[in-house]
Amino acid sequence: MFLYNLHLAWLSIKRTPVLSALMVSAIAIGIAICMTIITVYKLMANDPIPHKSNIIFTQTIDLRSASPDDDPNGPDHMSYQDAQNLLKSDIPSKISVHYQTVAVIKSEDESVRPFRSRVRPVTADFFSLFETPFLFGNQWTADDEDSLQQVVVISRALNLRLFGGINSIGQQIQVAGRFYKIVGVLDDWTPTPRFFELDGGAFSETEGAFIPFSLVPALELRKSGGSTVCHASETKEGWQGFLTDECTWLHMWVQLDTQEQQEQWKEHLDNYVKQQKELGRFPRELNNRLHSVMQWLEFKRVVNNDYIMLLGLAFMFLGVCLFNTVGLMLSQSLRRRGEVSVRRALGGSKLTLFYQHMVEASVIGLAGGALGLVLAQAGLAGVRSLYRGFDLLTQMNWQLIAITFGLSILSSLLAGLLPTWRICQLAPAQYLKTQ
Amino acid sequence: MLTLKKVSKSFRTDLVETHALRSLDLTVDEGEFVAVTGPSGSGKTTFLNIAGLLETFTSGQLILDGEDVSNLSDRQRSIIRNQKIGFIFQGFNLIPDLNLYENVEVPLRYRGIKKAERKERIENALENVGLIGRMKHIPSQLSGGQQQRVAIARALAGEPKLLLADEPTGNLDSLMARQVIELMENINDTGTTIVMVTHDAELAHRAHRNIHIMDGEAVDMEQVLSMSQHQRASKTASA
Ligand SMILES: Nc1ncnc2c1ncn2[C@@H]1O[C@H](COP(=O)(O)OP(=O)(O)OP(=O)(O)O)[C@@H](O)[C@H]1O
Numbered sequence: 190m191f192l193y194n195l196h197l198a199w200l201s202i203k204r205t206p207v208l209s210a211l212m213v214s215a216i217a218i219g220i221a222i223c224m225t226i227i228t229v230y231k232l233m234a235n236d237p238i239p240h241k242s243n244i245i246f247t248q249t250i251d252l253r254s255a256s257p258d259d260d261p262n263g264p265d266h267m268s269y270q271d272a273q274n275l276l277k278s279d280i281p282s283k284i285s286v287h288y289q290t291v292a293v294i295k296s297e298d299e300s301v302r303p304f305r306s307r308v309r310p311v312t313a314d315f316f317s318l319f320e321t322p323f324l325f326g327n328q329w330t331a332d333d334e335d336s337l338q339q340v341v342v343i344s345r346a347l348n349l350r351l352f353g354g355i356n357s358i359g360q361q362i363q364v365a366g367r368f369y370k371i372v373g374v375l376d377d378w379t380p381t382p383r384f385f386e387l388d389g390g391a392f393s394e395t396e397g398a399f400i401p402f403s404l405v406p407a408l409e410l411r412k413s414g415g416s417t418v419c420h421a422s423e424t425k426e427g428w429q430g431f432l433t434d435e436c437t438w439l440h441m442w443v444q445l446d447t448q449e450q451q452e453q454w455k456e457h458l459d460n461y462v463k464q465q466k467e468l469g470r471f472p473r474e475l476n477n478r479l480h481s482v483m484q485w486l487e488f489k490r491v492v493n494n495d496y497i498m499l500l501g502l503a504f505m506f507l508g509v510c511l512f513n514t515v516g517l518m519l520s521q522s523l524r525r526r527g528e529v530s531v532r533r534a535l536g537g538s539k540l541t542l543f544y545q546h547m548v549e550a551s552v553i554g555l556a557g558g559a560l561g562l563v564l565a566q567a568g569l570a571g572v573r574s575l576y577r578g579f580d581l582l583t584q585m586n587w588q589l590i591a592i593t594f595g596l597s598i599l600s601s602l603l604a605g606l607l608p609t610w611r612i613c614q615l616a617p618a619q620y621l622k623t624q
Numbered sequence: 625m626l627t628l629k630k631v632s633k634s635f636r637t638d639l640v641e642t643h644a645l646r647s648l649d650l651t652v653d654e655g656e657f658v659a660v661t662g663p664s665g666s667g668k669t670t671f672l673n674i675a676g677l678l679e680t681f682t683s684g685q686l687i688l689d690g691e692d693v694s695n696l697s698d699r700q701r702s703i704i705r706n707q708k709i710g711f712i713f714q715g716f717n718l719i720p721d722l723n724l725y726e727n728v729e730v731p732l733r734y735r736g737i738k739k740a741e742r743k744e745r746i747e748n749a750l751e752n753v754g755l756i757g758r759m760k761h762i763p764s765q766l767s768g769g770q771q772q773r774v775a776i777a778r779a780l781a782g783e784p785k786l787l788l789a790d791e792p793t794g795n796l797d798s799l800m801a802r803q804v805i806e807l808m809e810n811i812n813d814t815g816t817t818i819v820m821v822t823h824d825a826e827l828a829h830r831a832h833r834n835i836h837i838m839d840g841e842a843v844d845m846e847q848v849l850s851m852s853q854h855q856r857a858s859k860t861a862s863a
């Protein structure tokens with residue numbers, strides 16, 4: 190019966206091509222708008238590292254000066270000296286301190302012109318904490334880091350640019366004038382949102398070169414993009430001065446596997462701040478906070494309220510499209526009365542005919558979904574071209590495609606409900622006389 | 625085969641209530657070929673629709689093939705329509721997008737008959753009405769007489785016990801009408817009970833029996849004659 194109804198649906202769509210096309214487009218447009226916005230929303234609200242997002246944390250410690258400041262939240266970043274001090278703790282299973290800078294990269298191959306690229310000084314734990322995938326090689330060791338080895342991990346894109354994508358482990362490149370030995374090449378890695386470094390956009394890609402954080406004092410590579418806030422009234426001279434200033438600029442994440450570790454870490458932070466107070470730092474009251482990944486994304490409002498409103502509007506628009514479809518289906522069902530009456534006379538029950546027309550509505554919905562998917566791709570391309578840094582957000586996965594078809598079939602069934610119900614309620618005798 | 629006991633039907637619109645049938649009593653025996661006649665608006669179509677379970681009625685009792693079918697659900701009524709009753713309408717009522725084969729197939733689909741048997745029945749039915757060669761045509765490519773023959777084939781394919789025809793020849797010229805009526809007589813010869821509404825006195829004569837309906841009641845012919853005389857008399861009196 191299903192295949193038969195499918196055949197009948199096809200015949201009926203063929204009979205009124207214009208009306209059918211209008212219904213399909215009405216659904217497609219509504220679906221496309223909805224799916225464009227849902228796609229962006231879903232990725233915005235995505236858990237970027239689901240299997241461990243509740244055991245990795247970032248912390249804020251409030252080193253602001255005593256001057257009255259309404260914001261109850263301390264700075265998002267860590268100062269260099271606090272990061273250095275906290276790095277010594279062995280409470281967390283892993284600690285990553287990192288920031289982003291830009292430097293000129295040169296290959297030994299003369300044919301590759303030097304170019305500016307993102308460079309991230311990171312602690313060795315960065316790779317295992319965030320579970321970066323390696324295409325070749327591996328991260329550097331803690332020994333490399335302690336002994337100030339000039340080693341580098343490069344992104345897949347950088348490897349492609351410098352070496353045409355071959356295994357480049359052991360090769361040398363110059364970063365900001367110094368030679369580094371390549372120990373690892375990352376595979377594609379796009380945590381969305383990029384929770385560990387919201388500076389520079391939560392939806393940007395992470396590529397470039399990664400070098401040991403222990404080299405920072407010697408390198409004088411200032412942070413590029415994102416915020417650096419200095420909280421003392423006076424600042425000291427030079428790079429070494431900057432590193433000991435009350436300036437917050439570093440990202441710091443820790444992995445705390447157990448509840449116990451988490452408690453210990455909080456206590457450690459409190460003790461640390463108390464101890465620093467004795468040295469005349471941290472003039473404010475104790476204001477330390479620990480945020481898990483999702484807490485941090487929410488705290489930083491990665492999904493903002495405007496966007497939630499937009500989502501509501503998109504669904505309202507889909508509703509308007511559905512009302513249109515209901516109207517079109519009603520007008521179509523009027524000219525169907527004759528056929529429905531004949532079918533009733535020949536033994537089709539109300540239920541049988543209801544089923545037949547619902548199958549037809551789903552076919553319309555399916556077609557609307559397919560067209561909507563195409564339009565949504567165009568919509569997403571539009572979002573990409575309008576807003577930089579949305580590249581990662583504007584890709585649909587199979588799950589979103591399934592949602593598209595589910596939503597469009599649901600829509601068309603909803604739209605078809607009233608017209609179908611009405612046509613099945615007809616007294617068949619009335620429309621048999623005239624045809 | 626078919627018994628109506630004091631069946632009444634009234635249509636209620638916003639303002640007026642029309643009594644289409646008033647306490648109609650009527651019996652059709654198995655194997656009969658009955659013609660139903662009567663003036664326009666007397667309730668013939670209404671009677672046929674009620675007999676064919678296409679319409680409900682206000683009061684009374686309807687017995688079909690020995691079974692009281694007065695108060696059945698939509699589903700049960702549909703099953704009976706599908707299995708026991710065939711319809712032929714004045715306006716043919718073929719489904720325009722379906723070809724002849726598919727049109728005849730409709731009642732068999734609803735009955736859930738398997739593909740091979742469907743094919744056999746459809747081909748037999750179309751053979752019977754002489755249209756087997758045009759199986760793939762759609763209704764609009766046929767003449768009126770041919771369309772009505774397809775409608776008959778559609779009714780026949782289900783092998784109904786009761787065939788209800790509402791002015792089956794009303795839209796046809798006399799030659800076509802004769803072909804159709806001959807076809808129906810053949811069907812009746814195989815044992816199918818036929819109730820046919822007609823305005824055509826000649827066709828009505830070919831039936832075994834005539835039932836005359838006036839103002840929603842069955843009347844016997846003698847009474848009719850005297851009544852029409854009486855009416856004529858009263859009209860001249862009032863003039
Ligand atoms: N759906 C309806 N709503 C209201 N009144 C109706 C309806 N169907 C029929 N009637 C009325 O019921 C009466 C009987 O109608 P019916 O169609 O049975 O007449 P008929 O004998 O078949 O006439 P004709 O020979 O012209 O076909 C008429 O007065 C008609 O107006």
Ligand SMILES: [Mg+2]
Pocket residue numbers: 668669670790
């Ligand atoms: Mg009539």
